[in-house]
Amino acid sequence: MKKKALDDYLCCMEAIEHDKRKCPTHISKDECISALLPVKDALDILSGKWKIQIILSLTFGKKRFKQILREIPGLTPKMLSKELKELEMNELVERKVYDTAPVTVEYELTPYGRTLKPLIGELHKWGSKHRKRIIARS
Amino acid sequence: MKKKALDDYLCCMEAIEHDKRKCPTHISKDECISALLPVKDALDILSGKWKIQIILSLTFGKKRFKQILREIPGLTPKMLSKELKELEMNELVERKVYDTAPVTVEYELTPYGRTLKPLIGELHKWGSKHRKRIIARS
DNA sequence: GTTATCAGTATACTTTAGGATACCGGTATA
DNA sequence: TATACCGGTATCCTAAAGTATACTGATAAC
Structure with a gap:
């Protein structure tokens, strides 16, 4: 198989x-x-409401919790926390805690997380064509 | 842009x-x-619980409502109806009604629907690697 | 002394997705 | 006459996803 x-x-x-x-x-x-389970897996991992935005926001490098929160309008701390935990579980994002005062926490896209790039690219490619098609229809 | x-x-x-x-x-x-809206669009269109299975089931050719229902265990008529309507709205599936008695309805993947193939392929590719990685971890 | 910042958590709520079950009118079959 | 099949719809329900708001304890800045 x-x-x-x-x-x-x-x-x-x-x-x-x-x-x-x-x-x-x-x-x-x-x-x-x-x-077909793998297809569903991939969809599940990416289809949280803020996942894509969070992943892309981390593409440029590590960021702190509040920093992401400020960057993405509408995102609440509860949701960010939840989405980051899921991304961490899937080894797409790494969480680093520094023993400063107050504590510093950094989130970083792992090398493995970067393997999503072709997939997100394909999603964007098809999605863009689709947008044009649907807009043109009306 | x-x-x-x-x-x-x-x-x-x-x-x-x-x-x-x-x-x-x-x-x-x-x-x-x-x-990044297009990425979300693509995800939204594919992420219904039965969408992928329905799309793949139609890959071989047109099928009737009950036929799909029989083929996919656990799928209820309500959900099938809903998912097919969404697929139809997005022009991925075409619904054809024949004036027989009782009425015959056929669903077919459109040529446009078939343009999803590379995207689903990419989802499957990444998803498979991910499965292996996660299973190997435990 | 007050306020703001850090990284979240707690609680309560609304909204959406999905499931279970029953049903429709028309026709073919037993 | 009774039953099953066709392509769904209607109603009710649960579970999950997401939102709103308030709060924590330690520290640093004003």
Whole structure:
């Protein structure tokens, strides 16, 4: 189920439709469904209301909590805290605490977090075309 | 603000951070924020709970309402109806009604809907790597 | 002495997403 | 005559996401 898992999924859907037990690439229905889990994972990770904005705001380098808060209008500390925790759990952002007084906390995009770049680029590319299409329609 | 809107956004964030009115590429803060709207659009369109599964299920060709319902376990008619309407609004899916008795309704992925393929591919690619990383961690 | 800043947390609330169940009128089948 | 299928809709409910507002304790600046 390696690299072509998505193709396997499609193949499996066809198998289901035509009432076969297995698709030609020999994956079961369960394997088939699990083949699209990664897509959902990626969507879940990015689809918090402020995630993209936070990630992009960290693209230029580390920032402090209040600094992000000031930069993004409408964002509340509760939401920022929640979103940062989720990003941290997914190893996209690193939280560093310095023993100063008062305490200093810095958030930084990890190298792994930067691997999102092509994906966000693709989202932006499709989204832009879509905006034009929808605006042109009205 | 054409093609490099995302770069403009990043540039603008830096400008905001360093308290400038404009970033070197001369877009305002409002333009800056609107530069990431397309990313959010794309995420919103794809992030319904059943959207991806429905889109993929239609990749092989047109299908009828009940047919999709049977194919996707757990999906209720209410949700399918809602998701299909949203996909239709975004011109990703076309709904065709045939004057038979009882009425026949077919849903088909539009050519435009198929332009999602690279994006979904990218989501799957990143999501798969992420799964491996997270599973390996525990 | 007062106020502001740091990085958040606590509590209460509204809004949205999604699920469960029942139902519709028309037709074909048993 | 009874049942099942077609493509949905209506109603009610729960759970999750997000918002608003207030607050913390230590410190530094005015």
